[in-house]
Amino acid sequence: MLAGLSTLAQLNAGALQGCTRLDLSCGLTEFPREIFALADSLKILNLSGNQLASLPDDLPRLRHLEVIFCSENRFTELPAILGQCPSLTMIGFKSNQIKHVADEVFPSHLRWLILTDNQLTELPSSIGRCQQLEKLMLAGNRLAALPDALAQCQQLALVRVAANQLTAFPECLLQLPRLAWLAIGGNPFNAALERNQMDDVASVNASDVTLGQKLGEGASGTIYQAQWHHSVPRDAAIKIFKGAVTSDGWPQTEMAVCRAAGEHPHLIGALAQLNGHAAGAGLIMPLISPEFxxxxxxxxxxxxxxxxxxxxxxxxxxxxxxxxxxxxxxxxxxxxxxxxxxxxxxxxxxxxxxxxxxxxxxxxxxxxxxxxxxxxxxxxxxxxxxxxxxxxxxxxxxxxxxxxxxxxxxxxxxxxxxxxxxxxxxxxxxxxxxxxxxxxxx
The missing domain is CATH 1.10.510.10 (Transferase(Phosphotransferase) domain 1)
Structure with missing residues (x-):
């Protein structure tokens, strides 16, 4: 996978003919027209980490395009032209400043929509026309409700609406026969339950731990082996959160739930919350044997x-x-x-x-x-x-x-x-x- 200025230079030189995936992250302020030279082959376009605020009106010329990522850019609305892309099944615009989504923005074959960490206050009812939608990620917005039409998306299996402004549980979700994975924490309707648990979260200062090797990485954070200099020093695992909001919701919700879960022989619970570490907020957990x-x-x-x-x-x-x-x-x-x-x-x-x-x-x-x-x-x-x-x-x-x-x-x-x-x-x-x-x- 190529990225950055070297990839842009190769694209300009015509050296990427026939490629199916293109990754460009190099401070772009405009969509490079040279990308259209790949119209016969391009399936995945990743323009994340640039300074784009719009897409060209002739984007559907990329007729084989199935996946587009434009996360961490400067979009304030989801480009309506996406709805005219004939093969598009996945749209990812995480961490922009999107406030508006037009009715006509959703392509007919959409399976996966990511609008995490934006400024949406509503989702258009036209989402109900997405009969093939399986995955909807809306955590970290300002949604006060979900449209009733969402119940028409009968293939929806995963929904992320944590860290929004939902004042009541969205009952349209109960009409989704395939829904299996749901994130709803950090909303006003369950905030009191969360606050009651936060009081029980023990805290540990950064000076009390030493990070070791990286053990793994997920959507919300990175896990490291660590030494916890407790009253009796012990090995531990520490999860360092990636930001103030993740694709699943608020880190503080995870901390509260993890502690409230208590001990169980088949759960990886939490021992304490880590504060003040240069790498970010964290959670101290038991270290599981490498046999697992x-x-x-x-x-x-x-x-x-x-x-x-x-x-x-x-x-x-x-x-x-x-x-x-x-x-x-x-x-x-x-x-x-x-x-x-x-x-x-x-x-x-x-x-x-x-x-x-x-x-x-x-x-x-x-x-x-x-x-x-x-x-x-x-x-x-x-x-x-x-x-x-x-x-x-x-x-x-x-x-x-x-x-x-x-x-x-x-x-x-x-x-x-x-x-x-x-x-x-x-x-x-x-x-x-x-x-x-x-x-x-x-």
């Missing part, structure tokens, strides 16, 4: 909502069932405390080949009142995410020839989790108990 590895990589541009597994990853039936049971029990624990994880995905799970497992990353998590009218619906949404995980595990199990009944039992639970009719009342308590019975009956 991430279950899968996050979704790609191609898969959109599905995690990417190593092609050679296989499980024994017992290891897969132990893993599934552990995650179901962790989720049961969270929902009993009024916590929606919001991102129950394989890429947030650490696992061992023998089935031991941990669920981590509370970046998309939020509090909810168990007494709310929509409380059971939130758990139902998360159960659907667990059903997607269970389906992924089922395809990677090496089944013994004489275990057809076991396979049938697991498939039965998986189908109940993702039942699109939505008429089952399955909970994580049901799942935990059901999977435990299967383990002990085989």
């Amino acid at each position: 590895s991430v279950l899968a990589a996050p979704p790609s541009l191609k898969t959109c909502i599905a995690d990417v597994y190593a092609s050679d990853l296989r499980f024994t039936w017992r290891a897969a069932l132990l893993l599934a049971h552990g995650i179901a029990d962790a989720a049961r624990h969270l929902h009993q405390r009024g916590i929606l994880h919001g991102d129950l995905y394989a890429h947030n799970i650490l696992h061992h080949s023998d089935g031991r497992t941990y669920l981590g990353d509370f970046g998309a998590a939020s509090f909810y009142s168990p007494d709310a009218a929509w409380a059971k619906a939130l758990e139902r949404i998360e159960v659907r995410a667990f059903g997607a995980l269970l389906a992924e595990l089922l395809t990677r199990i090496d089944w013994p020839d004489d275990h057809d009944d076991l396979r049938f039992d697991l498939m039965h639970w998986q189908k109940k989790c993702v039942d699109l009719a939505g008429d089952t009342q399955i909970s994580f308590a049901n799942l935990q108990q059901g999977l435990w019975r299967i383990l002990h009956n085989h």
Whole structure:
């Protein structure tokens, strides 16, 4: 992947003919017309990190363009010309100053829309025409409500509306039969619950920790190995947040939820909040043994909502069932405390080949009142995410020839989790108990 001034020079010299992806981040103030020389091949255009405020009216000449990124620029409105691009399926305009989205801006094949960290106060009802939309990321805006027409986006599986100005839970979300991953924290309607938990967050000064090697990186932050110079020095992991708002919401929401989650054998909780570090705000967590590895990589541009597994990853039936049971029990624990994880995905799970497992990353998590009218619906949404995980595990199990009944039992639970009719009342308590019975009956 090429970037910067050298790439622009190559483009001007005609040396990039036939390329399918172009990355240009070099202080551009105008859209380079030379890009149109790639009209016969270009599929992914990344113009993030420039100073652009507009796109050309003839952008649809890039007829094969499927993905456009224009994050960290100077756009104040989402360019309406995007709606005329015939092949466009993904739009990413994170961290601009966008205040307005025109009715005609959405292309007919849109699957993934990223408008995180802008200044939107409303989303047009025309979003309802996006029948193929699967992923909608709107965290860090000023939305006071969502349009009822959003309920028409029946393929929507992931929604991020944390860190906005929502005064009530958007009930249109409850009409989305495939919704499985939802971030709603840091809004006025659940702010009181969040404030009550912030008082319990312990703080540690930067001088009390020493950062070590980088362990991993996600949407909201980077995780390092560290030494915590506590009363008894100990190894720890520290998550340093990337900014004041992430693709999932406010860091302070994650800190509060992580602490409120408490201890559980299958959760990576938090030990304390890190203050005053030069790298940014952080969260101190237990250090997990290197014997554990991430279950899968996050979704790609191609898969959109599905995690990417190593092609050679296989499980024994017992290891897969132990893993599934552990995650179901962790989720049961969270929902009993009024916590929606919001991102129950394989890429947030650490696992061992023998089935031991941990669920981590509370970046998309939020509090909810168990007494709310929509409380059971939130758990139902998360159960659907667990059903997607269970389906992924089922395809990677090496089944013994004489275990057809076991396979049938697991498939039965998986189908109940993702039942699109939505008429089952399955909970994580049901799942935990059901999977435990299967383990002990085989």
